[in-house]
Amino acid sequence: MFDLEATAEMLLMTAPVKASNERPTDDTPIEVVLVRASLEGDRDGFGRLYDLYAPMVHGILLSRGRRGEVDDLVPDIFLHAFTKLDTLRDWAAFGPWIAMIARNRAMDFHRRSKDTVEVTEDLRSTDTSTTKAEEILELIRGLPEAYRETLVLRLVEGMTGPEIAARTGLTPASVRVNLHRGMKQLREKLGFTENL
Amino acid sequence: MNDEYLWDKSGEPDPEVQQLEQVLGTLRYQPKPLDLPENFRPARRNRYLPLLAIAATLALALLAGVLWLRARTESTPQKYNAVITQTAPSPVGSPEKKNEELPKVADNSIPTDQDRKVFAVNVRHRTRHSAPALSKTERAEAIEAKKELIVALRLASEKLNLAQRKANGPATPGQIRNQHKIG
Numbered sequence: 001m002f003d004l005e006a007t008a009e010m011l012l013m014t015a016p017v018k019a020s021n022e023r024p025t026d027d028t029p030i031e032v033v034l035v036r037a038s039l040e041g042d043r044d045g046f047g048r049l050y051d052l053y054a055p056m057v058h059g060i061l062l063s064r065g066r067r068g069e070v071d072d073l074v075p076d077i078f079l080h081a082f083t084k085l086d087t088l089r090d091w092a093a094f095g096p097w098i099a100m101i102a103r104n105r106a107m108d109f110h111r112r113s114k115d116t117v118e119v120t121e122d123l124r125s126t127d128t129s130t131t132k133a134e135e136i137l138e139l140i141r142g143l144p145e146a147y148r149e150t151l152v153l154r155l156v157e158g159m160t161g162p163e164i165a166a167r168t169g170l171t172p173a174s175v176r177v178n179l180h181r182g183m184k185q186l187r188e189k190l191g192f193t194e195n196l
Numbered sequence: 197m198n199d200e201y202l203w204d205k206s207g208e209p210d211p212e213v214q215q216l217e218q219v220l221g222t223l224r225y226q227p228k229p230l231d232l233p234e235n236f237r238p239a240r241r242n243r244y245l246p247l248l249a250i251a252a253t254l255a256l257a258l259l260a261g262v263l264w265l266r267a268r269t270e271s272t273p274q275k276y277n278a279v280i281t282q283t284a285p286s287p288v289g290s291p292e293k294k295n296e297e298l299p300k301v302a303d304n305s306i307p308t309d310q311d312r313k314v315f316a317v318n319v320r321h322r323t324r325h326s327a328p329a330l331s332k333t334e335r336a337e338a339i340e341a342k343k344e345l346i347v348a349l350r351l352a353s354e355k356l357n358l359a360q361r362k363a364n365g366p367a368t369p370g371q372i373r374n375q376h377k378i379g
Contacts, residue, residue, distance in 0.1 A: 071226075075231070130223070133223050137220065155213070155217055156224055157225060158221065176203055187212065
């Protein structure tokens with residue numbers, strides 16, 4: 001039920017994206033400038049896009065997969081995006097575009113590695129705070145997709161609501177609702193665990 | 197619960213959210229430089245490619261249409277020709293001309309598998325009457341025999357007329373011939 005609601009919110013409340021590839025002005029989003037530069041062969045331009053969007057991609061992956069897998073997947077996703085950059089129609093929508101790539105890649109990776117069991121990360125994480133963090137993250141992963149993604153971006157990556165909306169292409173209202181409902185559900189789940 | 201702090205970190209901090217931020221912050225993304233391989237280049241899409249594809253499709257469709265129309269117009273008159281050439285030769289004329297006028301049946305008058313698939317084609321299926329080929333002397337004899345037959349038929353006709361007149365008796369003046377007497 002919550003899953004359906006959250007997915008519908010995510011799909012329907014996405015802010016309309018205006019095509020802004022042409023006519024560069026002072027108000028031109030930084031993404032448009034950087035994508036244009038990248039397409040013209042400026043590798044530093046794409047490096048700046050990576051710096052801007054890597055935390056978001058990391059958060060999206062972390063809300064779906066294990067931490068050890070995520071660190072290797074982030075650069076892979078950007079390399080893939082770099083080769084496919086010409087298929088991006090609206091350069092201002094780089095964020096939603098790479099977010100969708102990250103979601104698809106996480107889904108593929110999860111499907112392929114379903115049968116494998118990762119033990120290395122668990123053995124390595126002897127730090128108690130990291131163990132606690134992993135436990136809470138596991139609880140967040142149990143929430144509906146839209147809530148868990150927004151919560152991870154807010155609580156793990158430290159992004160604010162308006163930043164999440166700007167990066168992912170969701171409307172601020174949608175992000176706010178997802179944060180509020182997600183936090184409510186997380187609190188309920190944490191009520192069953194010991195004190196942090 | 198302070199929603200403003202959860203939303204944009206403004207207002208009075210929510211202790212639970214702060215605690216969660218602190219714990220989960222250990223999993224935060226650690227910036228690493230992206231190593232783009234030297235041979236990596238973003239592919240530039242050709243803007244004219246879709247237009248070229250549309251133009252090529254239209255040209256192919258046009259060509260196919262022209263070829264189809266041409267094939268159709270070429271195949272239809274041949275069927276009519278096949279019907280026309282099946283006319284019987286006229287009996288008058290030189291023997292050489294007669295031979296030329298012998299019925300010519302075009303190959304396409306024979307229905308092929310392709311023709312059978314067509315629903316309606318204006319082709320008449322006639323039985324074939326081919327005249328026997330005659331030599332010059334045979335033809336001359338035939339003409340003579342025909343003349344004799346005509347003479348014989350005329351003679352027979354005259355004799356029949358005479359016999360009829362005798363049977364009716366001599367014609368009286370004022371009597372209209374071939375009229376039956378009334379009363």
